[in-house]
Amino acid sequence: QVQLQESGPELVKPSETLSLICTVSASSISSAYYWGWIRQAPGKGLEWIGNIYHSGSTYYNPSLKSRVTISIDTSKNQFSLRLSSVTAADTAVYYCARFGVLTVTGFDSWGQGTLVTLSS
Amino acid sequence: DIQMTQSPSTLSASVGDRVTITCRASQSISNWLDWYQQKPGKAPKLLIYKASSLESGVPSRFSGSGSGTEFTLTISSLQPDDFATYYCQHFNSYPWTFGQGTKVEVK
Numbered sequence: 084q085v086q087l088q089e090s091g092p093e094l095v096k097p098s099e100t101l102s103l104i105c106t107v108s109a110s111s112i113s114s115a116y117y118w119g120w121i122r123q124a125p126g127k128g129l130e131w132i133g134n135i136y137h138s139g140s141t142y143y144n145p146s147l148k149s150r151v152t153i154s155i156d157t158s159k160n161q162f163s164l165r166l167s168s169v170t171a172a173d174t175a176v177y178y179c180a181r182f183g184v185l186t187v188t189g190f191d192s193w194g195q196g197t198l199v200t201l202s203s
Numbered sequence: 204d205i206q207m208t209q210s211p212s213t214l215s216a217s218v219g220d221r222v223t224i225t226c227r228a229s230q231s232i233s234n235w236l237d238w239y240q241q242k243p244g245k246a247p248k249l250l251i252y253k254a255s256s257l258e259s260g261v262p263s264r265f266s267g268s269g270s271g272t273e274f275t276l277t278i279s280s281l282q283p284d285d286f287a288t289y290y291c292q293h294f295n296s297y298p299w300t301f302g303q304g305t306k307v308e309v310k
């Protein structure tokens with residue numbers, strides 16, 4: 084059964100860069116899936132951040148595009164998120180998830196999520 | 204960007220009730236829509252994909268319908284485990300967007 088696990092600092096200082104890694108197990112990151120990041124501010128709804136394909140093709144939310152970089156490391160079966168120049172508005176639970184490209188079956192597997200808090 | 208609007212925002216219901224949640228897209232998205240269930244402190248769970256296909260392992264009391272701009276998620280007989288927040292999400296074009304969520308609470 085596929086598992087995704089987010090990891091990274093839980094506290095980030097304002098104006099710095101948030102960095103998270105999603106480690107995928109029991110599913111090859113080189114198979115036909117988009118690997119995505121979604122976040123949820125406390126008490127708020129879900130916000131799609133972006134996707135990456137194993138080829139390296141990326142798709143970002145325009146509201147974050149200037150600050151977001153998603154990359155993939157097929158040798159480690161991981162993909163990562165970097166969000167620069169963070170502010171208090173970036174405090175959220177960050178989820179990584181898998182979306183079937185060929186089957187188009189939605190985000191069918193999610194990590195448990197990691198709360199990232201902005202704090203000086 | 205395509206905006207997704209869910210209604211109602213909150214729904215009060217009892218066990219055994221038939222529950223319907225609506226999701227409207229600001230432009231046609233064909234059937235490129237998913238539904239998720241989220242419980243407090245947990246990751247969302249996929250219920251329905253491509254508007255009407257039931258994800259494996261999801262109880263058959265959940266169903267989805269619609270195409271174009273209007274979609275519905277129906278729970279035929281609400282069970283205690285179904286009290287949660289539900290989100291629709293389109294993937295017709297980038298950026299993908301979610302509805303604002305519908306909280307199903309105990310009446």
